[in-house]
Amino acid sequence: MSEAGRIIGVLGGMGPLAGADFVARLTLAHDGTQDQDHPEVVLFSATQVPNRTKAALEGGADPLPAMLAGIRLLEQAGAGCIAIPCNTAHLWYDAMQAATRLPILHIVNAAAAALRAAGVAGGTIGVMGTPGTLALRLYEQRLEPLGYRCLTPSEAEMAELVIPGIAAVKANALDRARAPLLKAVESLAARGARAVVLGCTEIPLPLRGAGASVPMIDTIDAQARAALQWWLEAPALLAAQ
Amino acid sequence: MSEAGRIIGVLGGMGPLAGADFVARLTLAHDGTQDQDHPEVVLFSATQVPNRTKAALEGGADPLPAMLAGIRLLEQAGAGCIAIPCNTAHLWYDAMQAATRLPILHIVNAAAAALRAAGVAGGTIGVMGTPGTLALRLYEQRLEPLGYRCLTPSEAEMAELVIPGIAAVKANALDRARAPLLKAVESLAARGARAVVLGCTEIPLPLRGAGASVPMIDTIDAQARAALQWWLEAPALLAAQ
The missing domain is CATH 3.40.50.1860 (Rossmann fold)
Structure with a gap:
């Protein structure tokens, strides 16, 4: 069958x-x-x-x-x-x-297709992710050749917002994850990101339906x-x- | 690993x-x-x-x-x-x-455990499901020996509420499924069901968080x-x- x-x-x-x-x-x-x-x-x-x-x-x-x-x-x-x-x-x-x-x-190719579908074909974007993804420049390596410039959260934002947000999702506490992750999205937008890639598959889960000032790219x-x-x-x- | x-x-x-x-x-x-x-x-x-x-x-x-x-x-x-x-x-x-x-x-054993966990260890309950599940008495066969009496939707309720509700979920239209399925739950409650088993795995999806007057048993x-x-x-x- x-x-x-x-x-x-x-x-x-x-x-x-x-x-x-x-x-x-x-x-x-x-x-x-x-x-x-x-x-x-x-x-x-x-x-x-x-x-x-x-x-x-x-x-x-x-x-x-x-x-x-x-x-x-x-x-x-x-x-x-x-x-x-x-x-x-x-x-x-x-x-x-x-x-x-x-x-x-x-997954970065999929995110690039979603960026284009959101009308962001190049320029400055934000990328959130795990410390491993960001430190090893997973997104930069594939997106910079396509004309994107990638902003990432500061070390303080990673420690206070992104890492605890991801950990909360992994502990099934989606409600607790929402505010810190959204704050990190808005910080990247304030620094000039035209869209923010939620480049860790934990991050989209609490942010579905949450309004942000720029498009959020849901990598799932x-x-x-x-x-x-x-x-x-x-x-x-x-x-x- | x-x-x-x-x-x-x-x-x-x-x-x-x-x-x-x-x-x-x-x-x-x-x-x-x-x-x-x-x-x-x-x-x-x-x-x-x-x-x-x-x-x-x-x-x-x-x-x-x-x-x-x-x-x-x-x-x-x-x-x-x-x-x-x-x-x-x-x-x-x-x-x-x-x-x-x-x-x-x-799955009926799992539903029986959930009924007991909801404090309904016997007596009159409602069972919703596909026409196949109800016609072949899937729930009755295992639950009646445990002391339950199973009420099911009328033919009119099946045709107007339950079957269209299940079809809407299968067509990804969860919002459209909610009202008719909830109406079928309440009709069973009004007839004396102390709990209603959502005995088709499409049915719980639009009813999560929907308040009903009796416990709903989510078979997923x-x-x-x-x-x-x-x-x-x-x-x-x-x-x-």
Whole structure:
């Protein structure tokens, strides 16, 4: 019954609410009137992958072996592409892509498409994320060549607003996360950002429906739309192989 | 990195929002401060399973082969138990359980536990669901021996409120689903139901946070709590094998 090659593989669990939300956003982004109109998905909520920021910045346990095992699980389940709703995990993107023949949809490419869709095709933007994502310039590396200049929160804002906000989401305390994360968005806007990329998949969850003075780029939703696009184009891609 | 035997397998996609929501509820039901505190999950969003009600009542395509293929996928992915966040699919429970050595958590048992937790240990309750679930008395068969008497919506209420409400959720129109489904809940309460089981996993989605005059039993949340309980007890179960 499965549509061979068209299953969307999701390496989630980083965190688990973001992975679940990815599947919901994928559904909500697609018009359909019955279950059968929607893509088949295999989500592996790989909660036991070691902390990505700790590995990147503090010499913590390497998350790559567990992520590669997750990719192997998705391959064996019949996935035709892989989406990873965790920005920090993309610091290991090249190593993961080298280890699988399946296309791994890059979350920064998805964010760039969402920026364009929001009418921000270049110029100064804000990028929020984990300390690992920001320190290793995940967004700058792909967005600066496209004509974007990336502002990031100050060290004090990271310590007082962004890091506690992300931690609150991971502790299921979405209400507690909202105000500090929104304050960090507005600070970037005040410094000249025309849009702010919520470049950690925990951050959009408490900010849905929260008004900000500039567009907020929801990287879970952007990644889900990229996966939906892959699924819509998959029949032609598979036919061409 | 995976915890052998403790992965929660989810046969979802029936519908896709309910399956995604199951993983979210599983996360929200469990205290944790970091990703690694949460269970590993494999969700197969098996959207291509033929319509369950059509098969049960109208001679539509048999959903069992596709559901068994989904169970096989979850077994191969390393699942230690299976939860199916779709009530109507449980009409094929015995055939599915006979085809796998993994325990399949029965959604009516989960609803019964939630009823007890709500202080309703017997007596008259309401049950909403698809025409298939109600016609084949899925709830009555397991709940009447426990001392419950099940009221169900009238034919007119099914046609005007419940069926359109479920269809609206499947079309992503949650706002449109809320009023008719709540009206059906209140009608059962007015007829004497001390609680109403939302016995189709589409129904809780628009009713979260909606006040009703009696407790509403959310079968997605109940099923997620049953899976969490299995996960918490799994180390002892596995050690005893």
